[in-house]
Amino acid sequence: MSAAPQLSRRSFLAVIGVGGASFALGNFDGLAPEKKGASLEPNAFVRLDPDGTVTIWASKSEMGQGIKTGLAMILAEQMDCDWTKVVALQADGNGAKYGRQGTGGSGSTRSMMQQLSQMGASARSMLVEAAAAKWGVDKATCRTENGFVHHDATKKSISYGDLASAASELAVPAGNVPLKPRSEFRIVGKPTHRVDNLEVVTGKALFAQDVQVEGAAYGVISRRPAFGATFRSVDDTEARKVPGVIDVFRVSSGVAVIATNTWAALKGREALKVQWDIGPNANIDTAELRKRLSECLGEHPAAPSGSKVVEAVFDFPFLAHYTMEPMNAVADVKPDRCTVWAPSQSPDGVQTQVARMLGLDASVVTVHVPLLGGGFGRRGAGDFVADAVEASRQAKRPVKLLWTRDDDMRNDGYRPMSLHAMRGAVDSSGKPVMFNHQFIKAQGGSTRSAGNPAEARLLYQIPNATQMNGAAASPIPTGAWRSVDHSQVNVAIECFIDELAHAAGKDPLQFRRENTANPRMLRMLDLAEEKSGWKNPLPPDISRGVACFDGYGGRTVHVVELSTDGGVVKLHRIVCCLDPGYCINPKSVEAQMQGACVDGISTALYAEITIKGGAVMQSNPLDYGWARMHQAPKIEVHVVEGDPQPAGMGETGYPGVPAAIANAVFAATGKRVRKFPIRLAELE
Amino acid sequence: MPEYTITVNGQQRKVEAVPDMPLLWVLRDLLGLTGAKYGCGIGACGSCSVLFDGMELKSCQIPISEVGTAKVTTIEGLSPDGSHPLQKAWIEHDVPQCGYCQTGKIMAAAGLLADSPNPTDADIDAALGSHVCRCGTYTRMREAIKAPGRAK
Numbered sequence: 001m002s003a004a005p006q007l008s009r010r011s012f013l014a015v016i017g018v019g020g021a022s023f024a025l026g027n028f029d030g031l032a033p034e035k036k037g038a039s040l041e042p043n044a045f046v047r048l049d050p051d052g053t054v055t056i057w058a059s060k061s062e063m064g065q066g067i068k069t070g071l072a073m074i075l076a077e078q079m080d081c082d083w084t085k086v087v088a089l090q091a092d093g094n095g096a097k098y099g100r101q102g103t104g105g106s107g108s109t110r111s112m113m114q115q116l117s118q119m120g121a122s123a124r125s126m127l128v129e130a131a132a133a134k135w136g137v138d139k140a141t142c143r144t145e146n147g148f149v150h151h152d153a154t155k156k157s158i159s160y161g162d163l164a165s166a167a168s169e170l171a172v173p174a175g176n177v178p179l180k181p182r183s184e185f186r187i188v189g190k191p192t193h194r195v196d197n198l199e200v201v202t203g204k205a206l207f208a209q210d211v212q213v214e215g216a217a218y219g220v221i222s223r224r225p226a227f228g229a230t231f232r233s234v235d236d237t238e239a240r241k242v243p244g245v246i247d248v249f250r251v252s253s254g255v256a257v258i259a260t261n262t263w264a265a266l267k268g269r270e271a272l273k274v275q276w277d278i279g280p281n282a283n284i285d286t287a288e289l290r291k292r293l294s295e296c297l298g299e300h301p302a303a304p305s306g307s308k309v310v311e312a313v314f315d316f317p318f319l320a321h322y323t324m325e326p327m328n329a330v331a332d333v334k335p336d337r338c339t340v341w342a343p344s345q346s347p348d349g350v351q352t353q354v355a356r357m358l359g360l361d362a363s364v365v366t367v368h369v370p371l372l373g374g375g376f377g378r379r380g381a382g383d384f385v386a387d388a389v390e391a392s393r394q395a396k397r398p399v400k401l402l403w404t405r406d407d408d409m410r411n412d413g414y415r416p417m418s419l420h421a422m423r424g425a426v427d428s429s430g431k432p433v434m435f436n437h438q439f440i441k442a443q444g445g446s447t448r449s450a451g452n453p454a455e456a457r458l459l460y461q462i463p464n465a466t467q468m469n470g471a472a473a474s475p476i477p478t479g480a481w482r483s484v485d486h487s488q489v490n491v492a493i494e495c496f497i498d499e500l501a502h503a504a505g506k507d508p509l510q511f512r513r514e515n516t517a518n519p520r521m522l523r524m525l526d527l528a529e530e531k532s533g534w535k536n537p538l539p540p541d542i543s544r545g546v547a548c549f550d551g552y553g554g555r556t557v558h559v560v561e562l563s564t565d566g567g568v569v570k571l572h573r574i575v576c577c578l579d580p581g582y583c584i585n586p587k588s589v590e591a592q593m594q595g596a597c598v599d600g601i602s603t604a605l606y607a608e609i610t611i612k613g614g615a616v617m618q619s620n621p622l623d624y625g626w627a628r629m630h631q632a633p634k635i636e637v638h639v640v641e642g643d644p645q646p647a648g649m650g651e652t653g654y655p656g657v658p659a660a661i662a663n664a665v666f667a668a669t670g671k672r673v674r675k676f677p678i679r680l681a682e683l684e
Numbered sequence: 685m686p687e688y689t690i691t692v693n694g695q696q697r698k699v700e701a702v703p704d705m706p707l708l709w710v711l712r713d714l715l716g717l718t719g720a721k722y723g724c725g726i727g728a729c730g731s732c733s734v735l736f737d738g739m740e741l742k743s744c745q746i747p748i749s750e751v752g753t754a755k756v757t758t759i760e761g762l763s764p765d766g767s768h769p770l771q772k773a774w775i776e777h778d779v780p781q782c783g784y785c786q787t788g789k790i791m792a793a794a795g796l797l798a799d800s801p802n803p804t805d806a807d808i809d810a811a812l813g814s815h816v817c818r819c820g821t822y823t824r825m826r827e828a829i830k831a832p833g834r835a836k
Contacts, residue, residue, distance in 0.1 A: 196783060
């Protein structure tokens, strides 16, 4: 690795410039730079001030995926503005103003690309029109570049800032404005630093609990000991004696303790004596749920006669989201209005939810969205916001409501536990001739529903391919977790494809190549073969595995190298080959892929949520293991764009990884992984 | 309520707190220094790390009564403007994703570099072994930690 160049003053200022104005102002709306004179505001997403500052609001939540930077890049590109003058801010939750703000399903860039491009182009068109009018020239003879309008014939130039006032008098173009072609892009597609970097590394970035609100108290909640438990009574005598405790009261999710600081609230909670009725789930544990899942499995269809049949059942656990920042929110409920600071993946949904809770019109509910300390699907729910709003309403003051790590891990909407029964067959030439997948999951609150035919969305061309989806009755709440069902379905399929390749006597990468007609995937397989050195021999203690994923508009092939010496799976290298469609910010894409690999390692090898007595047994980063520095290998990301449309990047990098690891474990041990997380000692 | 005077970022700060209040909550709730984050409360994730007489310490793990005369440095004290070589390297390598735990990682790295200006991979593994980054920024974190050390 070469030493990074020292930042020159110029480049460091450029970095500051990106987040420059926002540095002193914070990272979300309500902290926007003040207008300085007549600004151009053609729509809700962008404002050009006379000093040249371009403020761009991201309507989708920033949770580590780089969306605030990426969305601003798209609009700035079509506006043709000077990127160093852009201030990107997180928009408030406001559906009427911003439309749908739900941030998930790897859909933010894909759903916003066209709209933001048009908004940028529209602003540019107004600036050109203002300049042309000022100079008395034909609009068509003007061009823009990096925050200026130029008229080359007369050698005239004027900055966007100087045009803001005049442009603000013009009508916003009706209908679509021609877009700048990709060949002229200067911002989109270029590796770009994240807009919040400087604030993050100086500790000035604001997460919800960092927001200073006049008169705010701190709150925590004593929660049910098991899913389905109901509140019976509380004795708060001792809790009220704890120095700093202000109040104790009931809220929907338990008993809230409000105090002058977090520690006092936690000590007050410890001193509470809460009685609960344990409810109907006292006998629910992981083994019982696995039994219910297996009872939903049906018969596989018959394999063609004369074929070689392979069968396997894969077992996946519940997973918690384990965002680095536990659930929390800040609320300030007044009789006629409410302000919340909600680290939410659904900011417009929060506005609606809070308005409904308080019987207020949405227009008087202000939802600020600070940075989200991770999301992964967890923050689409509104439970943590409801806690803060209820607490503030009763405390009659602003409340910073915090879930402890224990609260967070034991009260999640989990990635469902699931079973995957597979039958496949290959003929004497090694061609796969049938495939059946029965996917049964423990979906929260579901009743038993076995055997609904579903589309077998296979990357591979296999005749007689069928899938049945089902659910077992389960009281454990579930939710969307990075890549949702693909997090199990693709992993199980890619493990099983490896077993079919083995039965066919074929190299697993070559078997995948022979059985897919997907041109973008074929390109990725070629790339993976080359970059990983697939055909090169490995040292005797290192083994390889490969797996593919096709989803969210992208394609991945992962090759992992690992060893199993001393009964420990150790990753040595991951090669991630990605076709992202089209890259907005290559730096964000690379980061997302690396992060997804760490998730893949963590869930393949360490993390699992288990149930006992109707409750989650894990409560912290020691008993819910996540990969740490020494467990993360070198992760190489190789990107080849294969489509004019950007793919989603949040989910796409994950579903190949655990399968590639499991397949490498087979290469190392000769034993197939059928249960996650992988325990080497339990392999048969 | 007992009163304590502690040294934070070179300044004497007076606080009234119960003796068992962890330094993390003193910093965040009493002194308004919110750069250190709460992640687990059991010293197992490193979101709250600060320097304690130059050594990394999980601030959720030390009560105010035991801080004494130690010099506490938080991210706010590492540099006022992001000019510390680690902060510059963190930006240059685009280490942060969600950003929540990053100040703790930078403080841990600062503690490491004070001891070993040119840390090996094993040194970095050891120094960050008690940390978790849920976004999985380890590859870039390692690059950034090596960068300022090597530039010396």
